[in-house]
Amino acid sequence: MPQLEIRDLHCSYGAEPVLRGVSLAIERGEIVSLIGPSGSGKSTLLRALIGLNAPSSGEVLLDGQRIDYRDRASLRSLRERLSIVFQQYNLFQNMTVLRNVMIAPVSIQKRPRGEVETSAMALLEKVGMAAKRDAYPDELSGGQQQRVAIARALALQPQILLLDEVTSALDPERVKEVLDTIRALARDGITMLIVSHEMAFVREVSNRVVMMDQGKVIEIGEPQQIFTAPRESRTRDFVGKILKH
Amino acid sequence: MNYDFDLGSVVAELPYLLGGAVVSLQIAVITFFIGALFGLFGALGLVYGSTASRRVIRGYVTFFTNTPALVQIFFLYYALPDLGLLLSPITCVLIGFVLNSAAYLTEIIRAGVISVRRAELDAAQALNMSGAQIVIHVILPHVARTIYPPLSNFFIILVLGSSLAALFGVEELTGRAINVSTTNLRTIETFGAVAVIYIAITFVASLSLALLGRWAFRVRTRIF
Amino acid sequence: MLQRILTEAPEFFSTYNMLFLLEAAGRTLGMTLIGCSIGFALGLVLAAVRGSSSRPLAPFRTLSIIYVETFRRIPFLVILFIVLYAIQPVFPDASLTLIATVAICLLSTAYLSEIIRAGLESVPQQQLESAAVLNFGPLRTLFSVVLPQAWRVILPPAVAFAVMFIKDTALASHMGVVELTFAGKIFVERGFSPALGFGAILVLYFALSWPLSRLGVHLEKRLAAARNP
Numbered sequence: 188m189p190q191l192e193i194r195d196l197h198c199s200y201g202a203e204p205v206l207r208g209v210s211l212a213i214e215r216g217e218i219v220s221l222i223g224p225s226g227s228g229k230s231t232l233l234r235a236l237i238g239l240n241a242p243s244s245g246e247v248l249l250d251g252q253r254i255d256y257r258d259r260a261s262l263r264s265l266r267e268r269l270s271i272v273f274q275q276y277n278l279f280q281n282m283t284v285l286r287n288v289m290i291a292p293v294s295i296q297k298r299p300r301g302e303v304e305t306s307a308m309a310l311l312e313k314v315g316m317a318a319k320r321d322a323y324p325d326e327l328s329g330g331q332q333q334r335v336a337i338a339r340a341l342a343l344q345p346q347i348l349l350l351d352e353v354t355s356a357l358d359p360e361r362v363k364e365v366l367d368t369i370r371a372l373a374r375d376g377i378t379m380l381i382v383s384h385e386m387a388f389v390r391e392v393s394n395r396v397v398m399m400d401q402g403k404v405i406e407i408g409e410p411q412q413i414f415t416a417p418r419e420s421r422t423r424d425f426v427g428k429i430l431k432h
Numbered sequence: 433m434n435y436d437f438d439l440g441s442v443v444a445e446l447p448y449l450l451g452g453a454v455v456s457l458q459i460a461v462i463t464f465f466i467g468a469l470f471g472l473f474g475a476l477g478l479v480y481g482s483t484a485s486r487r488v489i490r491g492y493v494t495f496f497t498n499t500p501a502l503v504q505i506f507f508l509y510y511a512l513p514d515l516g517l518l519l520s521p522i523t524c525v526l527i528g529f530v531l532n533s534a535a536y537l538t539e540i541i542r543a544g545v546i547s548v549r550r551a552e553l554d555a556a557q558a559l560n561m562s563g564a565q566i567v568i569h570v571i572l573p574h575v576a577r578t579i580y581p582p583l584s585n586f587f588i589i590l591v592l593g594s595s596l597a598a599l600f601g602v603e604e605l606t607g608r609a610i611n612v613s614t615t616n617l618r619t620i621e622t623f624g625a626v627a628v629i630y631i632a633i634t635f636v637a638s639l640s641l642a643l644l645g646r647w648a649f650r651v652r653t654r655i656f
Numbered sequence: 657m658l659q660r661i662l663t664e665a666p667e668f669f670s671t672y673n674m675l676f677l678l679e680a681a682g683r684t685l686g687m688t689l690i691g692c693s694i695g696f697a698l699g700l701v702l703a704a705v706r707g708s709s710s711r712p713l714a715p716f717r718t719l720s721i722i723y724v725e726t727f728r729r730i731p732f733l734v735i736l737f738i739v740l741y742a743i744q745p746v747f748p749d750a751s752l753t754l755i756a757t758v759a760i761c762l763l764s765t766a767y768l769s770e771i772i773r774a775g776l777e778s779v780p781q782q783q784l785e786s787a788a789v790l791n792f793g794p795l796r797t798l799f800s801v802v803l804p805q806a807w808r809v810i811l812p813p814a815v816a817f818a819v820m821f822i823k824d825t826a827l828a829s830h831m832g833v834v835e836l837t838f839a840g841k842i843f844v845e846r847g848f849s850p851a852l853g854f855g856a857i858l859v860l861y862f863a864l865s866w867p868l869s870r871l872g873v874h875l876e877k878r879l880a881a882a883r884n885p
Contacts, residue, residue, distance in 0.1 A: 237789055239788065239789070263791050266789055266790070266791050267791065270789070271789050273782055273786070275782065276780050276782035276783060277782065277786050278786075279783065279786065279787075279800075280805055281801070281804035281805050290790075290800070291791065291792075294792075295790065295791045295792065295796075339790075343790065494866065495858075495862065497869075498819070498823075498861065498862045498865040498866045499823065499858045499862050500822075500826035500861060501823070502823075502829075502837060503826055503836075503854055503858055503861065506837070506840065506854050507850065507851070507854040507858065510844055510850030511849075511850040511851040511854065514660070514849065514851065588729075592729070592730070592731040592732075594731075595732075595734060596733065596827075599830060606731065606734055606737075609734070609737075619737070620741050623734055623737045623738045623741060624738065626734055627726075627734055627735075630729060630734065631726060631729045635729065
């Protein structure tokens with residue numbers, strides 16, 4: 188059974204339809220990347236999955252169970268199994284790095300402080316930010332903030348990690364440190380759904396690549412196939428344009 | 433608690449009350465324009481004047497913006513007769529309002545004057561515009577656009593502030609409300625109606641000023 | 657007039673009078689403090705309700721807007737009269753200070769609610785979303801994430817409001833509350849020169865208001881610098 192199954196998902200921003208029937212199945216431990224032109228609905232798909240934009244029709248099943256996006260308890264439970272990292276402004280500016288990572292497990296999940304601190308420090312070690320535990324976000328570079336944001340997303344021990352263009356707002360020098368962090372996580376076996384423009388990275392780290400355009404899935408395939416021998420013309424156009432850069 | 437609301441007696445007095453609203457607006461308008469004139473001189477004095485005149489103006493502004501208008505008028509109302517000046521209540525009130533407003537308006541206009549960006553002035557010079565041309569085409573429009581929203585707000589504050597005149601016997605809206613309620617003893621209804629009238633005139637005033645601003649200066653201000 | 661001031665001065669500046677003035681000043685400050693505290697607390701509730709998005713709160717959102725827009729467009733004097741005539745029939749023993757304080761709080765709540773709302777809205781949407789996806793409830797989001805970031809935007813206009821508010825309390829004198837302005841009236845009634853009596857009152861108001869206004873300017877500079885490095 189796929190870990191995450193998306194069936195004919197539709198989602199609108201007000202009156203504008205953005206997702207026009209997306210279907211996708213993701214297996215446990217898979218790393219799936221979403222590529223496509225701006226406005227194709229990639230970010231909206233991630234936001235819809237985690238309930239920030241309510242889907243208008245279609246189904247999402249997590250471990251076979253249907254998610255009811257209108258039920259508060261269902262949303263809470265969903266967000267303990269799915270975590271998201273945004274493009275920017277993730278970290279709570281008024282809290283230190285450590286508090287950012289610890290606050291959800293301690294205050295929301297009510298786990299004991301000592302235990303949470305230990306695992307939080309372990310996560311910060313993993314993303315290479317342990318030394319900055321007492322720093323405030325405005326003292327950190329964009330890349331450092333994103334690494335902490337990833338640690339924070341992992342603090343609730345999610346089963347699936349959603350990464351929404353996490354390097355797009357960073358200076359080129361900072362992009363590598365975040366990509367390296369994601370690479371390390373990939374080796375740990377967590378399921379990831381990544382939206383990114385970093386094609387070399389996508390090609391290297393993904394198990395499958397999904398090409399989206401105008402709210403629909405155009406093509407799904409292994410990185411090798413998508414980038415060298417795309418079947419659909421729109422995929423060919425997009426990949427051609429991107430790789431020329 | 434039984435209390436029969438009698439709006440009829442208030443409705444009967446509506447023309448009288450609305451007349452009071454007109455007086456309130458008149459007070460606000462007179463205060464605004466005379467105050468703005470003084471405010472303009474004050475602002476120019478603060479920006480371009482000598483050190484001595486700056487000190488005097490700064491002292492005046494600081495004093496009048498940190499003390500209540502009501503007490504300023506009380507001072508004039510009770511102290512001027514001692515000096516031999518017997519002025520009518522409305523005159524005292526207007527003088528007090530003007531002195532008070534001029535202080536705030538000096539600040540508002542000053543902020544507008546000093547906000548003309550260095551860049552705009554340099555650009556105008558580079559385009560070989562003469563001093564007068566720079567003033568007319570660069571400085572004045574910019575200042576006008578910058579100070580229009582705070583000036584509009586201040587006018588609304590003056591409309592509400594005109595109610596102070598009632599405490600000196602002036603028959604503007606609040607004053608007439610006091611008169612009416614003393615006679616018909618329908619205090620809640622009268623003051624309720626007057627509150628509604630104030631809300632209505634400030635709404636209309638805000639809306640008109642906002643529309644005027646958009647049309648004349650292309651200034652976008654909040655209507656709501 | 658100056659002659660009169662000089663002759664009356666010694667009697668005016670008696671210990672009794674000074675203590676009386678101190679008490680009146682205390683009442684002015686007290687009304688300001690209570691007005692600003694209650695106004696801030698209730699204003700926060702109104703602003704939070706207005707910023708909420710849950711459906712059951714919709715009627716309260718409308719009420720919040722109506723309340724704020726109403727009480728910001730009525731002169732304080734009229735609010736005082738309405739409160740007076742609304743309370744007295746029901747509670748004939750209510751003290752004038754209480755009535756004035758209720759009126760003061762009605763006004764301050766409306767103005768402070770707008771100031772707070774602007775501050776709350778200045779926090780980026782992504783902060784709210786980050787809290788939501790971590791399963792923060794609305795109250796926790798407000799107190800742990802939004803307010804700690806909003807206070808920088810709230811504080812300068814709030815201080816400016818307090819400065820304005822000290823002057824508004826002068827109207828409570830019409831209700832017979834023995835604050836500074838009323839004290840001035842008493843002195844004039846007792847026969848002192850109005851220039852001396854009200855002059856002293858003006859100086860006292862200045863002494864209360866000016867330091868606060870300097871604080872506001874200072875805060876504005878410091879917080880603006882922090883936000884635009």
